[in-house]
Amino acid sequence: MLPVVFKVIFGALGVLSLLAAAVLVCLVTATVGLLVAYRRSGAVAWPRVAILGGAVLYSPIALVLRRLGRDGRLLDRFLIEAANRVGATAFSHAGPCRLLAVPQCLRARDCRARLDPRLGYRCVRCGKCRLGELAERAEREGFHFCIAPGDGCVKRLAKELGVDAAIGVACAAELSGAMLAGLRMGVAARGVPLASDGCFETTADLDLVKEAMAQCGGSPSR
């Protein structure tokens, strides 16, 4: 026979477990519902719930999507869209120090840009890809421009510059994690997932990037 105190502890634990299970069921239902709605409309209704559900249930949802033969990028794009919506106000009122980070895989296959250990690839604006055009626009809009060889370079540069806002262009899988980290760290961020990924000769909708630059608030950093 258990002492009464243990009975009370186990009983309380049971009640708490039932409550936690109920909360989890609600979270799963809400997240799946929001994900289905996002797939249909491309919009995330409750972005904070979506981020909580997506972050907590990322692995099981990704597993189910894979098993169902669905595009695994759907969940990442959903999280990016939710993070963009949550950070929209902060982004439009961000301070003057801003960073636009794009992946090196957007470069042309015969790109001759040199790698700077601090700033990433230094675009020579040869016109073989559209990054030169984007670099010029970024300069005009007062953004630091970084063609990143990897996420470590972006993190280092963002920390060094003390950026107020950042626009990240990357494949959905990398970008969703970075956006969630940005939200945790309080960086006003906007994510633009690549239109086609694969780490080589990738493409992005540069109009979306330009639109994001135009929406970023504050005065220019240069």
Next chain:
Amino acid sequence: MWGVAEQIGRAVAAAAVAGLACVAVSLAIAVRASHGRSAPLKRFSLVVLELLYLPLRMLWAALPVKAPLDVLMVTLRNASNRGRLARAQRGIVLVPSCLRHLACAAPGSRRGIQCARCGLCKLQEIHEQAGRAGWRVFVLTGSAYVPRLVAEERPEAALLVACAHECNKVMMALGALPTYGVPLTRNGCVATDVDLGQVRAALRLCGRPAANSGAADKPEGTGRRNPTVCSTC
């Protein structure tokens, strides 16, 4: 009603104790394996650590622990896969492009960077070592190459050189394929470094095919060399 709650509470408490015990045992096995000692239940430990990877990683970040969780998991998987790696006759070596010299201008391709083996960085040495084992080397700019290369090459095993996090991530993603990871000694996506001794030791474990060792890791396509980088090779 309270009786039902009590029963549920007991079940939850028992499950929590069992779960914590599994995690503790798995971590103990991983630490033992990381010190090079023999350890039982390596596959079981890997399954437990993989299942709880995300929460464990968050917990790990809050703890004053020296060895990163990713490094522990990589060494545990290495210990677990050692035998399967030795039996593999056809394998691939995946190395990150950040190991290249800053001045390297080797062009990219659908199958990674086309290394000219100019000798400016450690990739030449890795190419030579892998060539002796008959394994193909791919210099990759991102992990999205990996599933494509594995589908095209159909290797029996893969040796991965990458930062510990990427290494562990790719090893988990590759699942059933026997993998062996060598974490970088300096991370940061630019001018990174690896212990060539560890790469050599890993390649010594690999099976040695007789047929394709000579042509194993020739550069793909035109194999164009960059005269600004290398004038001797």
